[in-house]
Structures are given as structure tokens and as C-alpha cells.
Amino acid sequence: MRALLQRVAHASVKVEGELIGRTGPGLLVLVCAMDGDTEAQAEQLAAKTAKLRVFADDAGRMNRALSDTGGGALVVSQFTLAADTRRGNRPGFSAAAAPEVGERLYHHYARALAAHGVAVETGRFGADMKVELLNDGPVTIWLEV
Known part of the structure; x- marks a missing residue:
């Protein structure tokens, strides 16, 4: 699995103009399940x-870690993190997990993060989402397991 973490002062996500998730100080987590990923990797x-x-x-x-600060996390699915840009000008996404697997692992990741005592809100898998954030730092970290 892949995740792009952005330390934020606040972040929110809307679908069709409706606010569906937000966090105050903490992390915006863009997450992508890759082909072959497992629940164990989501937990890791x-x-x-x-x-x-x-x-x-x-x-x-x-x-200090998120678990030390009491901050929250807004977790948003983003299959485009699987983009392969090595050839041509159009990214390929064949390395991403199939949608039904990606959705299952996305939700598993969010539940696993919440199990660490983090207040978690989410976007809506597969939806056209509008994400707003105030990046703090900026601090942006790429994670892959």
C-alpha cells in the first residue's frame, strides 16, 4: 500500500458540495491499495x-507522532498514487488494486488507524471529491509498505 501524508492545520473533503469529512490539526492521508496488497499491509x-x-x-x-499529539486524520482514497509515468505522457494505473479490493483495503486501513487511538474521518471511495487543506510546514511524507 502507498500513502502520501500531509501535516495539516486543517483539511476537509466534499462530495457534490456536501462536507463528508474533516480534521483539525493532524494529517491528510491520501491512500492507495496496490495490486496484491493485503489487510496485514494496511495494518502495517x-x-x-x-x-x-x-x-x-x-x-x-x-x-512527536500523531498518536502523541491527539491530532486527527482525514483519510482519502487516491488510486492515482499507483500512477506509472515511466513511458509516454499518459499515466498508467494497472498497478492499482481492483476497485472492490481497493475499497476494502482503504476502509481496513482507516479502521486500523482508528484502532491506534486516532480520530479518523474519511472521504468516499470512488467519488469525485474536492479536498481542501492548509498544509502545515509544509511537511509531506511518502510511505509504502
Whole structure:
């Protein structure tokens, strides 16, 4: 699985103008299931997300994790993280998991992250979503398991 983490002051997601998910200080997590991924990988990615030290401590160093700060996470599915851009000008997405598998693993990841004590809200799998965020730092981290 792949995830792009963005440390945010706040983030929200809308579908057809309706607010369906948001978070205050914490992480916007764009997540993609790849072909062959498993629930165990979703759980491993969730644990890494919860424990990754990307928040400032009292000395201003990135030494605190989401699970330390009490921050939330807005988890949004994004199959385009599977893009293969090595050839031509049109990205290929054949490495992404099939939609039914991707949706199952997306929800599994969100539940696993919540099990680490993180307040989790989500987007809507497969929907045309409008995501707004105020990037904090900016801090953007790529994770892959």
C-alpha cells in the first residue's frame, strides 16, 4: 500500500458540495491499495502512520507522532498514487488494486488507524471529491509498505 501524508492545520473533503469529512490539526492521508496488497499491509501502514514522528516537540524538532499529539486524520482514497509515468505522457494505473479490493483495503486501513487511538474521518471511495487543506510546514511524507 502507498500513502502520501500531509501535516495539516486543517483539511476537509466534499462530495457534490456536501462536507463528508474533516480534521483539525493532524494529517491528510491520501491512500492507495496496490495490486496484491493485503489487510496485514494496511495494518502495517496504519501503524506507521500513527507512529511517524512528524510533529514538533517543545524544542521545535519533529519528534512527536500523531498518536502523541491527539491530532486527527482525514483519510482519502487516491488510486492515482499507483500512477506509472515511466513511458509516454499518459499515466498508467494497472498497478492499482481492483476497485472492490481497493475499497476494502482503504476502509481496513482507516479502521486500523482508528484502532491506534486516532480520530479518523474519511472521504468516499470512488467519488469525485474536492479536498481542501492548509498544509502545515509544509511537511509531506511518502510511505509504502
